[in-house]
Amino acid sequence: MTQPLRHPALYHRHAALGAKFAAFGGWEMPLEYADGGVLKEHTAVREDVGVFDVSHLGKARVRGRGAAAFVNACLSNDLDRISAGQAQYTLCLDETGGVVDDLIAYRFGDDDVFLIPNAANTAEVVRRLTAQAPAGIGVVEQHELFAVLAVQGPRSAEVLAGLGLPTEHEYMSFTVASYGGTDVVVCRTGYTGEHGYELVVPSHDAHTLWDAIVAAGARPCGLAARDTLRTEMGYPLHGQDLSLDITPVQARSGWAVGWNKPAFWGREALLAEKAAGPRRVLWGLEALDRAVPRAHMAVLAADGTQVGEVTSGTFSPTRKVGIALALIDTASGVGEGDEVALDVRGRRCAVRVVKPPFVKSSVK
Structure with missing residues (x-):
């Protein structure tokens, strides 16, 4: 129901x-x-x-002696890189390296961490943390x-x-x-x-x-x-650009992984994928024709072979062009600056492969 x-x-x-x-x-x-x-x-x-x-974003509190160290052993980024009063973007991974969720961790102290997961994934993040929490550490959903x-x-x-x-x-x-x-x-x-x-x-x-x-x-x-x-x-959205089937290595989110940490969920699978090289990588696409890319559109090489798929697409109000994020097969050899096409309801529309962002960041 x-x-x-x-x-x-x-x-x-x-x-x-x-x-x-x-x-x-x-x-x-x-x-x-x-x-x-x-x-x-x-x-x-x-x-x-x-x-x-x-406010649909989730909220959860992890408290108890050594709470920050516990969270650090579970989530991907290295929480020890920050101190009390700082926040960090991090990932909750499964054993295959797939992304259960991406979230923000607020470090209030060694014994107090506040988490903001995505709405649909809050219960699962809390469940996984609760299942692993040692005695003395409580995980409380505060959605x-x-x-x-x-x-x-x-x-x-x-x-x-x-x-x-x-x-x-x-x-x-x-x-x-x-x-x-x-x-x-x-x-x-x-x-x-x-x-x-x-x-x-x-x-x-x-x-x-x-x-x-x-x-x-x-x-x-x-x-x-x-x-x-x-x-x-070029910020990823979980469920589209990151998912259980799209790893941080594929999504260019490896910067949110504490590669030198001794432990985090999915570590071995992720290290193996990084060493071998991902089979596909997230790129940006900028429309050269009048077209608005949408998720799941096929990315086509010059000979019509499918080399990827759009994960997120929209019209850029700032640039006045269609833009997209797309997973492109590494074996295809397609890379930055190449012209490919999208299958827009049976019509081929030219796009250029670019590296996001599409607009210069003003974060400072």
């Missing part, structure tokens, strides 16, 4: 703004808003400031206890500073501040390629913070614009 969709704490705020909703990982979330639409929302983030409700607001764009620091929130900390670091008597975790991160912050706030206080951010001039933005923004940056 299908489970009903969950609603974020700000659901009625979104409805009042005329949001168009869609299902994301078991949640009904705003796709775009009536007074903007994807293009205006995308442009606001690139040129001004936008705010996203991304609905907190809301997450992403304030992104060139004016993001100005907006948050105007509310009295800290903005001067370094990229991928966080601090806990008070707003309206409530603790808010302010992290310098995001999924757009722009200067920005992600705010973790108790769900019951999310309305106050959202209203203040919008009143300060941030445009409400839906998850459709978040997708076009992340695709322009």
Whole structure:
């Protein structure tokens, strides 16, 4: 029996703004808003400031003596590279090296780690950690206890500073501040390629913070614009560009792997694939014809042979062209600068192989 969709704490705020909703990982979330639409929302983030409700993202706490060391022995990246007050992008892998999920780990201390997985994968990440946790370490799902607001764009620091929130900390670091008597975790991160912050706030206080951010001039933005923004940056989306069948070696996410760590889930399989070389690699595609690439479109060589498949595709509002991420077979010899084609409903459309990002990053 299908489970009903969950609603974020700000659901009625979104409805009042005329949001168009869609299902994301078991949640009904705003796709775009009536007074903007994807293009205006995308442009606001690139040129001004936008705010996203991304409360569908999971939340879990790992606490107990040696919690950070335990998480470090499970997830791919090296948590010992960061200290308390810093966050890290990392991967939860299975024994084959496939990606169960990609997530952000907030290191509060040696005995306290907060995790933000993807919505649909939260229960599985928590299950795997719980199954391996030694006595004295607890893994607690907190999915609905907190809301997450992403304030992104060139004016993001100005907006948050105007509310009295800290903005001067370094990229991928966080601090806990008070707003309206409530603790808010302010992290310098995001999924757009722009200067920005992600705010973790108790769900019951999310309305106050959202209203203040919008009143300060941030445009409400839906998850459709978040997708076009992340695709322009070449950021992977789990379930499309990373999955149980797409390893970090294939997806060019090896930078999120602590290769010299003695242990993490999937380590042996990943080391073997790295040594042998992946059978396929993620590349960017830029349309040369009028076409909008979509997931699962075939990538064709000059002779019509299929050499790959699109994993994510969209129209770039910034570049005004179709762009895509695609897995291309290494044996094909296709690489950067080559011209290939997409099968768009039986029509061949020319694309050039490029290395993302498609738009220069403004993260600093």
